[in-house]
Amino acid sequence: MSGKRVTVPEILAAKGHRKLAVMTAYDYASARIADEAGMDVLLVGDSLAMVVLGHDDTLSVTMDEMLHHTKAVARGTNHALVVGDMPFLSYQVSVSEAVRNAGRFLKEGRAQAVKIEGGRETAPQIRAMVDAGIPVMGHVGLRPQQVARLGGFKVQSKTAAEAAHLLEDARIVAEAGCFAVVLEAIPARVAQVVTRELPVPTIGIGAGRDCDGQVLVYHDVLGLFDRFTPRFVKNFAQLGTASREALARYAAEVREGRFPGPEHEFSIDDEEFKRFIG
Ligand code: KIV
Numbered sequence: 584m585s586g587k588r589v590t591v592p593e594i595l596a597a598k599g600h601r602k603l604a605v606m607t608a609y610d611y612a613s614a615r616i617a618d619e620a621g622m623d624v625l626l627v628g629d630s631l632a633m634v635v636l637g638h639d640d641t642l643s644v645t646m647d648e649m650l651h652h653t654k655a656v657a658r659g660t661n662h663a664l665v666v667g668d669m670p671f672l673s674y675q676v677s678v679s680e681a682v683r684n685a686g687r688f689l690k691e692g693r694a695q696a697v698k699i700e701g702g703r704e705t706a707p708q709i710r711a712m713v714d715a716g717i718p719v720m721g722h723v724g725l726r727p728q729q730v731a732r733l734g735g736f737k738v739q740s741k742t743a744a745e746a747a748h749l750l751e752d753a754r755i756v757a758e759a760g761c762f763a764v765v766l767e768a769i770p771a772r773v774a775q776v777v778t779r780e781l782p783v784p785t786i787g788i789g790a791g792r793d794c795d796g797q798v799l800v801y802h803d804v805l806g807l808f809d810r811f812t813p814r815f816v817k818n819f820a821q822l823g824t825a826s827r828e829a830l831a832r833y834a835a836e837v838r839e840g841r842f843p844g845p846e847h848e849f850s851i852d853d854e855e856f857k858r859f860i861g
Pocket of ligand 1: 607626627628629630631668765767788798799800
């Protein structure tokens with residue numbers, strides 16, 4: 584898809600009018616495909632650590648790695664709004680460090696916004712980033728950067744008290760200036776209430792159908808990652824299986840001398856060739 588890029592005011596204006604389609608992307612090729620498919624937002628998620636770099640969780644991915652991939656996604660995109668996911672410890676330590684690192688996603692990564700995980704404790708960072716002109720997407724519910732504290736990737740807000748705490752966190756990050764808030768792995772009915780109460784779009788992942796938009800991981804949508812599949816994932820294709828079959832055919836044709844064929848070869852003028860071998 585080409586033409587005008589989706590803007591932050593357009594994302595805000597979508598609330599209550601149309602659903603937002605959000606997808607992760609990590610490189611130029613996947614970004615081009617997702618952009619041409621018409622995504623509103625491409626998130627360069629820190630899930631990069633797991634689905635692209637092979638780590639067990641998102642904690643070890645660095646600012647430099649995130650920026651490297653954000654640059655590639657930005658080059659592959661001319662329609663979707665590109666959001667860079669701030670990695671673990673790039674925004675928690677101090678407000679000034681958070682603003683400086685967020686700014687790098689826009690200045691160097693050429694993203695149009697950043698995402699940070701967290702509730703009320705991140706409000707000072709969100710306010711300072713927004714004041715500096717950096718649009719921020721929030722992320723509450725299951726926060727994968729908290730995996731060490733949580734002891735695993737678990738559904739959140741299953742009690743009334745936890746749900747009330749989540750709603751208050753979501754309200755606070757929206758009031759601090761987030762233009763959208765990701766709700767991850769929470770009961771659908773809790774997400775419905777949060778979506779009704781927030782003035783900005785909610786983007787669900789494992790949060791049911793009533794969110795203002797949905798986000799999934801590129802590799803999950805296309806069936807390219809099978810180490811584990813959370814309940815909320817739907818494979819819309821099985822490209823992992825298709826890729827393995829295609830690569831096995833390639834290897835077989837190479838071994839059997841069937842690839843490359845004459846149609847893949849370059850020619851040389853007969854005279855030139857005679858002179859060469861003579
Ligand atoms: O890193 C990521 O992919 C995310 C989304 C799944 C929301 O944070």
